[in-house]
Amino acid sequence: MVTMDERKWKILRVIIKTYLETGEPVGSRTISKAADLNVSSATIRNEMSDLEEMGYIVQPHTSAGRIPTDRGYRLYVDQLVEEKTHSVMSMNSMIISRTNRMENVLKQVVRMLAANTNYTTMISGPAYKQNKIRFIQLSKLGDRQLVAVIVIEGNVVRNHIIDLTQPIDDEHVLKLNLLLNTNLNGLSLREINLDIIAGMKEEAGEHSAIISEVIDAVAEAIRAEKDEETQVYTSGADNIFKYPELADSGKASRLIQTLEAKDTLAEFLRQAESEERDANGIQVYIGEESPMEAMQDCSVVTATYDLGGGMEGTIGIIGPKRMDYEKVMANLKTLKTSLSDMFGTGEDRIVDSEDSGSEE
Amino acid sequence: MVTMDERKWKILRVIIKTYLETGEPVGSRTISKAADLNVSSATIRNEMSDLEEMGYIVQPHTSAGRIPTDRGYRLYVDQLVEEKTHSVMSMNSMIISRTNRMENVLKQVVRMLAANTNYTTMISGPAYKQNKIRFIQLSKLGDRQLVAVIVIEGNVVRNHIIDLTQPIDDEHVLKLNLLLNTNLNGLSLREINLDIIAGMKEEAGEHSAIISEVIDAVAEAIRAEKDEETQVYTSGADNIFKYPELADSGKASRLIQTLEAKDTLAEFLRQAESEERDANGIQVYIGEESPMEAMQDCSVVTATYDLGGGMEGTIGIIGPKRMDYEKVMANLKTLKTSLSDMFGTGEDRIVDSEDSGSEE
DNA sequence: TGTTAGCACTCAATAAAACTGAGTGCTAAC
């Protein structure tokens, strides 16, 4: 049984670091020259043979140097986390201009991060931690127009205008308010599905087409809210071409396809949110650890942030397995500070909403 | 001097159509078999030689078949426009769910179009045809908070909340209102630049820091409006990998880079808006006709639509030069109808705006 | 027991050479 001693660990680190830079398999001679342990390449070879046996490195083919395995990266990344904070990267250039719309801030963040790291980035729209419905109120605006006010926990108010094909009377509005509140209160947006909608229609009885119409409109409004949360912005997709191991059209194609499938991305980010993370909210997926098929040749680093006002956002950085974990994680930490400065201070936050104003 | 007769035109059409399908150079034998003109390959060769001399086709190398030149495509496309409407494509599946937010509709449109055509698509956010500022009103909400209401021609109202670092008194607000209205009224959003802002500060005199601060905030709000208009959504970037002539990582990289540079795209679409178009608002850029460097191996078809309420949007479809122009143009025509049905009927349209509602 | 020099061996990557076949242009006959 071989054990991991100081020298082996040092060699492994040199292999990984060199590979991160060059992307080429690392040979024994390179190591014996680079590392400050004064041993010959032959000795290194023996050690490398051990490291291979332990599963931290492999040879892509017989007569090549070694490259790290997923397990090797994992050891390295875990170690990184334990060590003290590294040289803070220059995120200073990242002055987020004060914009009111959360959405635009997110887009800016994702773009800057992509430019800063040279990796592909993605960010999920602000999701409410507790997004249970607290109250729904329908009010008549006119004969064929209603406004639906939806209050979500965290005192977020959204309003939607509903246009009807036929007139509605006060009695029906009253009935609908009762029906909607008894059925939907306390449910989170995600829990509301077709079954529940169908159930409500059933309860209302089929006697009135107008009721069915309003319920559909409300369901649609709720769906729109969900969509809002599902929004994912990506940036720097072109960066994948900077890494030869991802740039061949087969892999690039699959990756970009995945980036285009916003739904799947959103799901991934949401899942990352709920997973165990370190103190900084950072989570690293190396190669096959990632749940997304197309990303198994990549590493993904995600970070979840508190955006204030009961909102959370998750950022993901996608790069080759040999991504510069140190830099990426430092960037994400700096970003956390920036975002906290902007949003965390309990200032009343403006959540962009619909309608209200700006008609003609 | 060779002239274009019926047979030449027929042969050219066969060459283009075949090449659209296969992407491979077309040889004389293929044509003599496929076309219903009963002549031998030798005759075809003579005709092709003429067509080449006329500049409609070329040989990629001596011993290859012919492929259309940009000029050849142009002739073909122009002809297409003149012919009666072709088999209408199945855009029926394109039931745009009734969403209130214009933005979401656009995203859906662009996604469906990409899925339908197998090309990459882009769409510019709704821009106002006449976006001149009609009126600006600042009102105090509190000691350190103002609301800026900006009315744009077409009766579009936008409001922004401005947080200040120091208190402001009524007198200053009055002064600012006067200053802003005299300087900005009648200007379109695009005309407002740093010079004008600086000019206003100058006019106000440097005596008061607070005035300068508010002007900056208003400028920022206007910039945000501009951003809104500059928004471009893309979809189906992965489709470029379906066409071998674009899929090699060099070209793909450049294309995707261009797609990521939303500003440049927005400019392109805006420019397309102002260019001469056919009756359907459709404009075709073949190869080098396109002003964008990276797209000179592609063709781009753009279409500008009236979205009602004084708004315009432009859609672009990006594909290989051998794109199925017939299908694309038919799709865009159908889309025009759909959009007119949704927005064109003069119904009061809801433009999403900021703030107002939904604070905590 | 750990370290080192030396050597034979492997194999991806690159370069050079040979082969193949679709397609052309030209000529001469119909």
Next chain:
DNA sequence: GTTAGCACTCAGTTTTATTGAGTGCTAACA
């Protein structure tokens, strides 16, 4: 004006040769 026939061209593919970085193993050394 159309066609069959034939020599020629050249991208693309397969085949073969060459190179060189890197390894594993062995034997000698400290």
